[in-house]
Amino acid sequence: MEQFEQICLATNIHYLDIFAPLQKSQTWLQEVADYDGAHPRAAGYQEIANLVQNWSGWQSWLT
Structure with a gap:
């Protein structure tokens, strides 16, 4: 994930890491486990x- 962030920074593209927060979300983890293990x-x-x-x-893109 860090490499994606570095590429985005180097090319002036906004980057949002969703992986780290989703790995801590019980809702996300339970939904994935209950469905197909990936979605x-x-x-x-x-x-x-x-x-x-x-x-x-x-937010900055919308304004």
């Missing part, structure tokens, strides 16, 4: 949406 259901995708919605990179 969540609606509540898991809502976790991603919340991360993006509250991300400063997204």
Whole structure:
């Protein structure tokens, strides 16, 4: 993940690490476990949406 962040920084592209927070989210982990082991259901995708919605990179893009 660190390499993606470095590439984005070098090319002036906003980067949001969703991996670290999702690995701590019981909702995400349970949704993935209950489905196919890789993809969540609606509540898991809502976790991603919340991360993006509250991300400063997204907010700056909208303004």
